[in-house]
Amino acid sequence: MLMQRLAEGIDRTGNPSVIGLDTKTGYLPQGVTEVAEFNRGIMDALCGAVAAVKIQIAMYEERGLRGMADFFDAAEYAKEKGFIVIADVKRGDIGDTAASYSKAYLSKDCIDFVTLNPYLGYDSLQPFFEDCGRYDKGAFVLVKTSNKGCADIQNLMTEGRPLYEAVAQKVTAWGKGYMDGEYSRIGGVAGATYPGELRRIRSIMKECFLLIPGYGAQGGTAGDIAAALDGNERGILINSSRKVLLAYRKSGRDYRDAARDEVLRMREEISDAFANSRKDRQDLI
Amino acid sequence: MLMQRLAEGIDRTGNPSVIGLDTKTGYLPQGVTEVAEFNRGIMDALCGAVAAVKIQIAMYEERGLRGMADFFDAAEYAKEKGFIVIADVKRGDIGDTAASYSKAYLSKDCIDFVTLNPYLGYDSLQPFFEDCGRYDKGAFVLVKTSNKGCADIQNLMTEGRPLYEAVAQKVTAWGKGYMDGEYSRIGGVAGATYPGELRRIRSIMKECFLLIPGYGAQGGTAGDIAAALDGNERGILINSSRKVLLAYRKSGRDYRDAARDEVLRMREEISDAFANSRKDRQDLI
Numbered sequence: 028m029l030m031q032r033l034a035e036g037i038d039r040t041g042n043p044s045v046i047g048l049d050t051k052t053g054y055l056p057q058g059v060t061e062v063a064e065f066n067r068g069i070m071d072a073l074c075g076a077v078a079a080v081k082i083q084i085a086m087y088e089e090r091g092l093r094g095m096a097d098f099f100d101a102a103e104y105a106k107e108k109g110f111i112v113i114a115d116v117k118r119g120d121i122g123d124t125a126a127s128y129s130k131a132y133l134s135k136d137c138i139d140f141v142t143l144n145p146y147l148g149y150d151s152l153q154p155f156f157e158d159c160g161r162y163d164k165g166a167f168v169l170v171k172t173s174n175k176g177c178a179d180i181q182n183l184m185t186e187g188r189p190l191y192e193a194v195a196q197k198v199t200a201w202g203k204g205y206m207d208g209e210y211s212r213i214g215g216v217a218g219a220t221y222p223g224e225l226r227r228i229r230s231i232m233k234e235c236f237l238l239i240p241g242y243g244a245q246g247g248t249a250g251d252i253a254a255a256l257d258g259n260e261r262g263i264l265i266n267s268s269r270k271v272l273l274a275y276r277k278s279g280r281d282y283r284d285a286a287r288d289e290v291l292r293m294r295e296e297i298s299d300a301f302a303n304s305r306k307d308r309q310d311l312i
Numbered sequence: 313m314l315m316q317r318l319a320e321g322i323d324r325t326g327n328p329s330v331i332g333l334d335t336k337t338g339y340l341p342q343g344v345t346e347v348a349e350f351n352r353g354i355m356d357a358l359c360g361a362v363a364a365v366k367i368q369i370a371m372y373e374e375r376g377l378r379g380m381a382d383f384f385d386a387a388e389y390a391k392e393k394g395f396i397v398i399a400d401v402k403r404g405d406i407g408d409t410a411a412s413y414s415k416a417y418l419s420k421d422c423i424d425f426v427t428l429n430p431y432l433g434y435d436s437l438q439p440f441f442e443d444c445g446r447y448d449k450g451a452f453v454l455v456k457t458s459n460k461g462c463a464d465i466q467n468l469m470t471e472g473r474p475l476y477e478a479v480a481q482k483v484t485a486w487g488k489g490y491m492d493g494e495y496s497r498i499g500g501v502a503g504a505t506y507p508g509e510l511r512r513i514r515s516i517m518k519e520c521f522l523l524i525p526g527y528g529a530q531g532g533t534a535g536d537i538a539a540a541l542d543g544n545e546r547g548i549l550i551n552s553s554r555k556v557l558l559a560y561r562k563s564g565r566d567y568r569d570a571a572r573d574e575v576l577r578m579r580e581e582i583s584d585a586f587a588n589s590r591k592d593r594q595d596l597i
Contacts, residue, residue, distance in 0.1 A: 049409070085405055085412035091384070092377055099376070117405055119429060120370055121459040121525075124334070127370040144404060146431040146454060148461030169431060174406040176433030183470040183478055190475070193468055240406075 028163050029139060030210040033111055033236065034261060036078025042294045043261075045113060045238070046073055046286075047268030048101050049083040052090070054272050056282045062087075062094075065282070066101040069272065070108050072283035076290045080105045081113040081238075081266055102137040111139045113238070113264075117169065119144035119151055126154040133158040140165045142216060142238070145194050149201055156205055156213060165212040165236075168198045170228055173218025173241030191224065195231040202235060210262065211235050217255065219247025219265070226254040229262075237263050243270040243293075249300035260301065267293060314424060314448050315495040318396055318521065319546060321363025327579040328546075330398060330523070331358055331571075332553030333386050334368040337375070339557050341567045347372075347379075350567070351386040354557065355393050357568035361575045365390045366398040366523075366551055387422040396424050398523070398549075402454065404429030404436055411439040418443040425450045427501060427523070430479050434486055441490055441498060450497040450521075453483045455513055458503025458526030476509065480516040487520060495547065496520050502540065504532025504550070511539040514547075522548050528555040528578075534585030545586065552578060 037043050048069065050062050059065050070080065082105075087098035105112045118128040118141065132141050133155060143152055145168050155166050171181055171191040181191040195215060202213030214236035217228045229237065237255050241247040242265050255263050267290075274289035275282035322328050333354065335347050344350050355365065367390075372383035390397045403413040403426065417426050418440060428437055430453050440451050456466055456476040466476040480500060487498030499521035502513045514522065522540050526532040527550050540548050552575075559574035560567035 051412075083405075083409055085403075085409045085416070088416040089412040091416070092380055095377055095380055117429075118370075118402070120368075120402055121457060124368060124370045127336075127374040131370070131373040131376070144402075144429050144431055146429050146465055147457050147459060148464030148466070150459055150461030151457075153461075172406060172432050172436075174432060174435055176435030176438075179433030179482060180431055180475075180479065181433070183475065185468040185470040185475065190465075190468065190470065194465065197464060 028207050029165055030207040030212060030236070033079070034210070036111055037261065037264075040076060040078045040294075041298065042077050042290070043263050043265055043297065044077050044290065044293055045079040045081045045264045045266050046077055046271050046290065047081045047083055047115070047266050048272070049086050049268040050272060051086050056275055059282070062097045063100045066097070067104050068283045069286050070101075070105055070110065072287040073290055074108050076287060076294070077110075079111040079113060079264060081115050083115045083268070099137070102135070106137040112137060113140040113142065113167070114138045115142045117142050117144050119147050121147060121151055122154065125151050129155045129158045133162055133164045138164070140167060142167045142169065144169050145198065149197070152201065156201065159205055159212040165207075165214065167214045167216045167236070167238040168194075170195045170198060170215040170232075171217045171221060171224050173220045173245050173247070177218070192227060192231060195228050199232045199235060206234070209234065214238060216240065218245075219252050220245055222247070222251035222254050225251065229255045229257065233257065235262070238266065239263055240266045243267045249297045250304065252297070253301050253304035256301065256304070260305070265297065313492050314450050315492040315497060315521070318364070319495070321396055322546065322549075325361060325363045325579075326583065327362050327575070328548050328550055328582065329362050329575065329578055330364040330366045330549045330551050331362055331556050331575065332366045332368055332400070332551050333557070334371050334553040335557060336371050341560055344567070347382045348385045351382070352389050353568045354571050355386075355390055355395065357572040358575055359393050361572060361579070362395075364396040364398060364549060366400050368400045368553070384420075384422070387420070391422040397422060398425040398427065398452070399423045400427045402427050402429050404432050406432060406436055407439065410436050414440045414443045418447055418449045423449070425452060427452045427454065429454050430483065434482070437486065441486065444490055444497040450492075450499065452499045452501050452521070452523040453479075455480045455483060455500040455517075456502045456506060456509050458505045458530050458532070462503070477512060477516060480513050484517045484520060491519070494519065499523060501525065503530075504537050505530055507532070507536035507539050510536065514540045514542065518542065520547070523551065524548055525551045528552045534582045535589065537582070538586050538589035541586065541589070545590070550582065
């Protein structure tokens with residue numbers, strides 16, 4: 028079901044990337060006047076080159092009702108084109124309220140995954156988790172984010188280890204009730220900008236997919252990310268947004284061609300880095 | 313400015329309550345077909361009896377674009393009627409994304425406060441905080457929520473104290489840069505369901521307003537909440553939602569009259585509890 032579709036999509040495209048449609052109006056190239064048109068163009072160009080897209084809802088909420096219509100347009104078009112769709116909403120609230128948030132996204136055919144914030148604890152995530160089982164959906168819970176300030180809270184030492192490790196353990200335990208084949212429907216978010224931590228998180232979250240932001244524009248490298256591969260050299264989704272959406276500014280080509288070229292370049296970079304990492308591990312044996 | 317307006321509104325109404333417009337379609341009484349009509353009726357009835365309303369966005373997001381239109385209708389009508397408006401959005405994301413969320417809510421005339429999630433650290437909150445200074449707005453950061461599961465993360469022991477105390481200290485420190493008269497624009501959310509913790513949080517967050525959910529339907533009492541009053545017997549906002557919105561089901565009266573009666577009853581209950589707490593403290597001296 029979902030987790031198998033995700034793994035197969037990554038195998039088919041040879042690409043563990045997910046493209047972040049964090050489209051601001053300022054990103055549109057000359058001649059494109061609508062966010063929805065730009066998003067559709069990007070998705071047309073990336074079809075077959077990448078299995079999943081992630082839509083950051085903040086950029087759409089910023090533009091009110093019009094923006095929200097564009098958010099759902101992107102999700103629906105993505106689904107039509109066969110992409111797996113992650114709604115990057117980072118919601119978190121108590122029981123009843125969480126159920127409303129879950130209904131807002133996970134009950135929709137066009138959305139496969141949501142991202143969630145763990146600060147309010149299990150009962151705030153449970154309505155989403157239950158909907159994951161009910162509707163064949165999944166969730167990525169924030170464990171270690173890619174920003175500098177993440178250390179303020181996530182690195183506080185708690186019972187001899189940083190908080191993010193405790194969160195990783197809890198999310199793993201909570202996710203055991205929501206297995207879908209060899210992976211749990213409940214994965215984690217762990218930034219590429221902290222490779223040591225990423226390795227620790229993988230060692231804890233063995234049966235979880237990791238959604239990895241921070242590659243490219245934020246400074247994380249493909250080599251850094253290789254640390255997050257699971258025993259089957261799988262189990263990760265690497266997000267890239269601006270470098271793909273804005274590739275046209277560097278190359279001067281049509282935004283769709285530029286985005287596709289950038290995604291294919293990333294795929295090669297990632298594939299090389301993973302091959303090197305495999306070689307390093309084999310040399311050690 | 314904002315914090316003074318809030319304090320004055322509470323003094324004028326004699327009521328530190330904030331009414332949560334967490335309106336689900338299932339809450340509408342016979343004869344009322346639209347959420348916007350219901351919300352406007354509630355606000356008409358509560359004018360002068362309470363200074364602030366809190367709009368829980370999840371219940372509106374659940375209904376898609378139509379729901380979001382109702383969310384902004386409620387905020388705009390509230391502003392027109394002179395209420396202080398809290399957008400309960402509990403957002404939290406990294407830099408650029410946080411800036412988009414902040415623009416979505418704090419740049420709007422009809423919204424005075426947002427609620428925020430601290431898990432991603434200071435740089436994820438900073439864009440909101442800066443907009444608070446820029447637009448004369450405020451924010452309440454989650455410290456200790458009212459749900460049972462909050463202990464999963466918020467009570468983890470970190471450097472000899474539970475995480476929520478560390479968060480309370482950080483939010484207090486971060487808020488010092490955003491003072492508006494005697495209060496910081498940056499307050500905390502602390503549930504009425506944990507009175508001991510509420511007292512600890514007040515002792516840490518001396519110059520902060522506390523937004524207190526969990527009163528009424530969730531089991532927190534007015535006596536429990538008295539522990540959160542600051543040195544001037546102020547500095548709190550007590551949220552009540554369902555008990556007010558659904559008061560008509562108990563009384564059989566028009567939903568507006570029933571809501572107003574319930575708010576006036578709450579005001580008396582809170583006022584009595586605070587008087588008793590004052591007396592207890594004086595007896596101790």
